[in-house]
Amino acid sequence: MIPRILPPALWALHWLTFRARVRKICRGCRTVRGALGLLAGIAIFGGWMTMFFVQRHHAQPQFVRDYVPFGLLMMCVLSLVFSKSGQGIAFQPAEVEFLFPGPFRRRDLLLHRIVGNSLMLVPTSLMFSLFFYPHVTYWLAGFAGTFLALQFQTMFQVTVSLLAGAVRERLFSFTRLAMAVLIVVGLAVSLSITLDAPLPDSGGRISQLRDTWPGRVILFPFDIFGKTMAATSPVELAVWGLLGTAINVLLVGMLFLLDLDFREASLKTSQRMQQRLQSIRSGRLHWTGGSINIRRLRYISLPWLRGAGPVASYQMTTALRSAKGMIGMMLFILVTAGLPMFLVGRSNAGNVAASVAAPALMFVLFFFPQFVQFDYRGDVDRMGLLKTLPLRPIAITCGQLVTPVVFLLVVELLLISVMAVSGVLSTTVLLNVLAFLPLVNLMLFAIENLMWLLYPCRTAVAGAADIQAMVRQMLLMLLKMIVLSLVFGAAIAVGAVAWLIADSVAIGVVAAWFACAGICVGLIRLVAQAFNRFDPATDTPA
Amino acid sequence: MIVVENYHKVYDKTIAVSGLSFTVEAGQVLGLVGPNGAGKTTTIRAITGIIPPTRGQLSVAGHDVVADPVQAKRRFAYIPDEPKLFELLTVTEHLKFTAQAYEVPADVAAERTEDLLKRFDLIEKRDALAQELSRGMRQKVAICCAYLHAPDAIFFDEPLTGLDPRAIRTLKDSIRERAENGAAVVISSHLLSLVEDLCTHLLILNRGQSLFCGPLHELRSAFSELSADASLEDVFFYATDNAHADSSDTTSLGAAVTDEGVP
Structure with a gap:
């Protein structure tokens, strides 16, 4: 007889949820x-x-064996660092409404959540396994290893959340701090051992770091998942896979043994999560931290500016009050981009700066505008209000675009300062970059807003299984790159023609700058027209 | 003050509003009632410039909403059924923004802000962020913002949702005062008691067509089949049920009444 792991009703709920996802795709x-x-x-x-x-x-299992354990460690450390006392396991609002008062045991609910999370990990693991495919021997090993690793990370998060909701705040904070300190000290010791040793012929610093005794201790559980992914034979896959499964089963067993009452903490966490999701759906990414007194940041009163001033004022105030999380994210990107470069063994300061700044700049240009939504996209639910304002569409559009452009410029200037200090950029290039950046930013956000007004959609709050949301994002990204290429191409062409005619680089650059400025004006007018024709009754996304 | 002539709104193949005409003079309070999907919100949204009309003339204070939207918008205020506030701005900052957008002089805005916050019991919440406010509080903030520039025309869409009894009384008093001072007010609501209590005129909409449009005291006489002491609720159900029963009759009734407009 098969043991009853979950009540049949909860299995049925998983099945119905799966069917609903398939139905959504079909519809x-x-x-x-x-x-x-x-x-x-x-x-x-x-x-x-x-x-x-x-x-x-040719497969490079060493790459996976080296990097995956560190990636997993980082994810678990982040879970630990960002966990809060009183935090619980997050359930869907409907689950709280129907299942919490329903005829289910506490363990049933916990297992239901774990099973739900694991099912969601299947498509995610599928995606990641493709990403890892060039580096692993067997695709199946890549998939199984990814699935087990992500499952471990999810379970670790659940365990931390359960403990955070159950133990006293001081005890939790102390334990969390102690664990973080132990990990940092351990890594520092292994780093010093690694740096004292000569650079190996094969592998790299990261491989050396893994092989030190503190590295082995800290990375012990994570190493197993890396080895599962990088298995070079079916036997190896079976052994490491079984070990990884055993670790996850042990974690579940530990959760059951603890048998903590998570419901009250979960209720609060679920409500908070719901608020955050609604906030994201309404176009305002939830960046604000809890500790900062954001009212202290005063309202920015800009002059009238033909009506653009008031709109820019509220957007700028909102942006400043949301900046804490954004700055944190930027620092995180810089650190995560810079640390691997350092560990790989690059010693030249200019190269390090370039290798940090290049991906960061790419991120800033192509992904950051998606996060900085202090414009029409952030006002998805306030389009009606904007339409009733006694201001011309062109004024509202200018007011909407000011804040994201300035915000992005500040971030870019920080990055450029790093590059300038490192000596990566010459003075001439630096001056040209500074002259073109505001226009480039304006173009970026004008295109972003134009596309959003023509094809409005809410920021996706979707999992890996939401194919349509992913497709939409990919298509929009592709379209944006095409439009940007055309726009930049036109400006460069004008500059090149001027350079050829006048035989002067300076005149070519000035001509390109004016071409960019002209394109910006045209784009702003297009965005204003798109806003004018936006019908909140039919165009507001569901 | 508010003139709507032959207004049509069509979404793809759905006719939301068809050939609607009415006027609201200064000092009048028009109640806009009708079942769900009758076209109430669509009508208000078109007059306030949120959505474009498919056909027809809409004007506020002599300014065409389509041709001269900025001047028209300076003269009216709109309070939607679910106010969408700026989550990271405080209550006073909402009023500050409104004052800036409507070009209300700073000293006048400061004085009116204080009066409005006192009147709607928002003094203690003046520095609270919108995201910290309850549904009713948010509604009060939206009302204060609407009143700040002393509009000539005010549009309310389900104004009482979420308000406590004291706030309901304050709002009703304020609407009466505004009308007495010469503002034209349009209230869209399902609460017939509110309409009976506040409105001087009534417009019954059903499936985008007008079933009755005129002074409230003429309502019973327009439906002679009903007794003279029939309640507004009785009249409403009689009008809308009959319209459902015979759509051809509804069309003719709608057209006939619409042509008369509000005297």
């Missing part, structure tokens, strides 16, 4: 637009997959 394909979107998505996804298959000249 999305019923319209021409939806079907075309899916086809385009499959084409892009197929291209992406092909790229991974083409890249696979």
Whole structure:
């Protein structure tokens, strides 16, 4: 007889949820637009997959063995650092409404959450396994290892949340701090051992770091998942896979043994999570931290500026009050981009700065505008209010674009300062970059807003299984890159023609700058027109 | 003050509003009632410039909402059924922003802000962020913002939702005062008691067409089949049920009444 792991009703709920996801995808394909979107998505996804298959000249399991344990360690440390006392396991609002008062044991609910999380990890692991495919011997090993590693990370998060909700605040804070200090000290010791040793012929510093005794201790559980992914034979896969499964089962067993009452903490956490999701859905990414007294940041009163001033004022105030989390994210990106470069063994300061700044600059140009939504996108639920303001669409548009442009400029200037100090940029290049940056930013946000006003959608709060949301994001990104290439191409062409005619680089640059400025003015007018034709009754996304 | 002539709104194949005409003069309070999907919110949204009309003339204080939107918008205020505030701005900052956007002089704005905050019991919440406010409080903030620039026309969409009894009384008193001072007020609501209590005129909408439009005291006489002491609720159900029963009759009734407009 098969032991009853979960009540049949909870299995049925998982099945119904799965069916609902499939139904959502099918319904999305019923319209021409939806079907075309899916086809385009499959084409892009197929291209992406092909790229991974083409890249696979020879497997590099060492790469996976070296980096995966560190990645997992970082994810667990982050879970620990960002956990709060009183935090609980997050459930869906409907789960709280129906299951908490329902005829289920506490353990049933806990296992239901763990099973739900694990099922959600299947498509995510599938995606990651493709990403890792060029580096592993067997695709199945990559998939199984990724799944087990992500499951471990999720369970670790659940364990931390359970403990955070159950133990006293001081005890939790002390334990958390002690663990973080132990890990940092351990890593520092292994780093010093590594740096004292000569650079090996094969592998790199990261491989050396893993092989030190503190490295082995700290990375013990994570190493098993890395080895599962990098298994070079079926036997190896079976052994490491079983060990990884055993670790996860042990973690579940420990949770059951603890048998902590998580419901009250979970209720609060679920409510907070729901508020955050609604905040994201309404276009305002939830960056604000809890400890800062944001009212101390005064309202920025800008002059009238033909009506653009008041709009820019509220957006700028909102941006400043949301800046704490944003700054934290930027620092995180800089650290995560810089640390691996250092560990790989680059010693030249200019190279380090360049290798940190290049991906960071790419992120700033292409991904950051998606996060900085202090413009029309952030006002998705206030389009009606904006429409009733006694201001011209062009004034509202200018007011909307000021804040993100300034915000992005500040971040870029920080990065450029790092590059300038490192001597990566010459003075001439630096001056040119500074002259063009505001215009480039304006173009970026104008295009971002134009596309959003023409094809409005809410910030995706979707899992890996929401194919349509992913397809939409991919298509928008692709379209944005095409438009940007055309726009920049036109400006460069004007500059090149001026350079050829006048035989002067300076005149070419000035001509390109004016071409950029002209394109910006045109784009602003287009955005204003798009705002004017935006109908909140029909265009506001669901 | 508010003039709507032959207004149509069509979404793809759905006719939301068809050939609606009415006027609201200064000092009048028009109640806009009708079942769900009747076209009440669509009508208010079109007059306030949020959505474009498919056809027809809409004007506020002599300014065409489509041709001269900025001047028209300076003269009216709109309080939606679910106010969407700026989550990270405080109550006073909302009023500050409104004063800036409507170009209310700073000293006048400061004085009115104090009066409005006192009147709507928001003094203690003046520095609270919008995200910290309850549903009712948010509604009060939206009302204060709407009153700040002393509009000539005010549009309310379900104004009482979430308000406590004291706030309901304050709002009703304020609406009466504004109307007495010459503002034209339009209230869209499902609460017939509110309409009966506040409104001088009534517009019954059903499936985008007007079933009755005129002074409230003429309502019973317009439906002669009903007794003279029939309640507004009785009249409402009689009008809308009959319209459902015979759509051709509804069209003719709607057209006939619409042509008369509000005297």
